Amino acid sequence: MSSDIYKDIILDYYRNPRNFGDLPDPDVRAKDSNPLCGDIIEMQLKIGDGKVNDIRFKGKGCAISQASASMLTEAVKGKTLDEVKGMGKPNVLELLGIDPGPTRIKCALLALKVLKLAVYGHLGQAVGEEVKQLA
Amino acid sequence: MVEKLETINAARIREDFPVLKRQVNDKLLVYLDSAATSQKPNTVINAISRYYREYNANVHRGIYKLAEEATLAHEEARENVAKFINTRRTSEIVFTRNTTEALNLTAYSWGRANVGKGDKIVLTIMEHHSNIVPWQLLAEEKGAEVSFVKIDENGELRQDEVQEQIDERTKIVCVTHASNVLGTINPIRDIGRVAHRYGALFLVDAAQSVPHMPVDVQDIDCDFAAFSGHKMLGPTGIGVLYGKTEYLESMPPFLGGGEMIREVHTTGSSWKDPPYKFEAGTPNISGAIGLGAAVNYLRAIGMKHVHDHEKEITRYALDRLKQVEELKIYGPTDADRRVGVVSFNLGDIHSHDLASILDEEGIAIRSGHHCAQPLMEFLQIPATSRASFYIYNTKEEVDVLIGALEKARKLFAR
Numbered sequence: 001m002s003s004d005i006y007k008d009i010i011l012d013y014y015r016n017p018r019n020f021g022d023l024p025d026p027d028v029r030a031k032d033s034n035p036l037c038g039d040i041i042e043m044q045l046k047i048g049d050g051k052v053n054d055i056r057f058k059g060k061g062c063a064i065s066q067a068s069a070s071m072l073t074e075a076v077k078g079k080t081l082d083e084v085k086g087m088g089k090p091n092v093l094e095l096l097g098i099d100p101g102p103t104r105i106k107c108a109l110l111a112l113k114v115l116k117l118a119v120y121g122h123l124g125q126a127v128g129e130e131v132k133q134l135a
Numbered sequence: 136m137v138e139k140l141e142t143i144n145a146a147r148i149r150e151d152f153p154v155l156k157r158q159v160n161d162k163l164l165v166y167l168d169s170a171a172t173s174q175k176p177n178t179v180i181n182a183i184s185r186y187y188r189e190y191n192a193n194v195h196r197g198i199y200k201l202a203e204e205a206t207l208a209h210e211e212a213r214e215n216v217a218k219f220i221n222t223r224r225t226s227e228i229v230f231t232r233n234t235t236e237a238l239n240l241t242a243y244s245w246g247r248a249n250v251g252k253g254d255k256i257v258l259t260i261m262e263h264h265s266n267i268v269p270w271q272l273l274a275e276e277k278g279a280e281v282s283f284v285k286i287d288e289n290g291e292l293r294q295d296e297v298q299e300q301i302d303e304r305t306k307i308v309c310v311t312h313a314s315n316v317l318g319t320i321n322p323i324r325d326i327g328r329v330a331h332r333y334g335a336l337f338l339v340d341a342a343q344s345v346p347h348m349p350v351d352v353q354d355i356d357c358d359f360a361a362f363s364g365h366k367m368l369g370p371t372g373i374g375v376l377y378g379k380t381e382y383l384e385s386m387p388p389f390l391g392g393g394e395m396i397r398e399v400h401t402t403g404s405s406w407k408d409p410p411y412k413f414e415a416g417t418p419n420i421s422g423a424i425g426l427g428a429a430v431n432y433l434r435a436i437g438m439k440h441v442h443d444h445e446k447e448i449t450r451y452a453l454d455r456l457k458q459v460e461e462l463k464i465y466g467p468t469d470a471d472r473r474v475g476v477v478s479f480n481l482g483d484i485h486s487h488d489l490a491s492i493l494d495e496e497g498i499a500i501r502s503g504h505h506c507a508q509p510l511m512e513f514l515q516i517p518a519t520s521r522a523s524f525y526i527y528n529t530k531e532e533v534d535v536l537i538g539a540l541e542k543a544r545k546l547f548a549r
Contacts, residue, residue, distance in 0.1 A: 003546055005491050037487050038517035062485035
């Protein structure tokens with residue numbers, strides 16, 4: 001069956017999540033859930049020189065939420081914290097290769113929200129409305 | 136209008152529902168979410184439209200032709216609903232916004248006057264949030280206790296817990312007639328008898344039963360019942376609280392304002408008799424008229440036929456679903472003990488993923504916790520997918536569902 005939303009790549013990341021699990025000694029961790037869906041994502045980061053040196057995630061939920069989390073961990077490894085702060089919905093949609101539509105967009109953006117919570121938390125900066133409203 | 140038939144001719148009934156002709160993602164819509172809200176027949180849509188086109192006016196006050204017609208239509212709707220569930224008096228029908236408001240009204244007005252510290256409110260683990268939260272709010276305010284009757288492995292209420300939990304301290308027992316997740320039809324007559332034996336009142340959440348099967352409130356002998364118009368072919372924004380006259384009369388008002396008063400003075404006010412005491416402000420006139428038309432439509436078909444048709448579809452769906460590999464069905468396996476609501480999970484596919492895949496096939500099902508988180512917690516699952524049926528659904532639609540589930544299973548297979 002061809003599915004518009006569930007491209008092979010999304011299912012692959014869902015089935016075989018990259019960077020899944022715990023980091024030894026993370027510098028920062030953040031966790032959030034989407035109460036409507038029950039999607040849960042936790043991100044753990046190693047940070048040095050203002051960069052994401054290592055990152056892992058844990059979570060439970062739908063394929064969209066878990067695949068986007070896994071893809072995001074790959075995409076931000078080595079990126080500066082400023083670059084991560086500058087990421088938004090288009091970056092996630094580009095990684096997924098689809099727009100999941102208005103009913104599922106929060107599933108796709110939960111990982112980015114958690115990632116940003118971690119980065120802002122690490123920097124000791126206040127989290128803006130635009131982050132809170134991602135998912 | 137449909138004539139009295141021996142069985143339901145769903146193909147003919149479908150002609151009455153314009154939305155069922157819609158294409159979704161280039162596929163004919165397969166609507167399997169009537170437990171959330173039903174579709175509307177032309178007769179309901181036209182009744183609402185006719186009110187706005189021909190006799191729109193406020194009710195109960197105007198001394199002119201249009202107001203008289205609007206008032207008559209509004210009160211005729213009340214009579215239709217009263218007959219539909221066989222109340223002793225028409226005044227036992229209070230119009231609300233929906234089931235949720237009807238339950239809140241009861242918890243607020245009756246509850247605050249009758250429940251005190253140390254009293255007990257008995258619910259069941261399969262209640263919708265709307266039949267839990269208002270009672271929790273009341274219990275918190277009054278220092279009362281809320282307890283939950285659990286279910287067995289078949290998704291049916293444990294009778295030993297019914298007997299155990301309802302006791303001398305119990306002031307009210309609130310039970311759903313039919314579960315919006317498991318489909319279970321509860322033995323409410325028996326539970327009501329236990330409640331009354333201890334002097335407790337008995338409230339039935341009839342949101343999933345009144346639209347789908349014959350419900351006779353005198354036969355059930357419940358003290359309150361609540362249901363929504365939009366789940367029974369009527370419009371959104373109109374619901375019903377049934378209450379026995381003796382309780383409606385003794386209860387304090389809910390909302391204060393126009394329509395509900397007899398006299399207002401600077402020193403104090405007095406109330407109208409029920410049901411108007413509980414209907415402050417301009418009511419949902421078009422909603423009531425639409426609900427009246429929906430009730431007429433259902434009565435013309437006959438609720439026994441509605442129930443039989445849904446049982447047949449449900450039996451067929453259960454049989455077919457059982458054959459889908461890795462699919463787990465929740466609730467009673469016997470279609471006779473259910474309404475047309477079937478919850479399931481397919482392997483480890485998250486129900487939202489499943490709903491998205493089915494949507495691509497034009498199939499509308501519900502996924503999530505169905506406003507029943509305590510039940511989900513009890514079953515130790517985050518969510519389910521739910522297909523629910525009504526008079527317009529067919530076995531062919533169940534086949535389409537099964538085909539799409541097989542596709543989803545293959546798509547998600549490792």
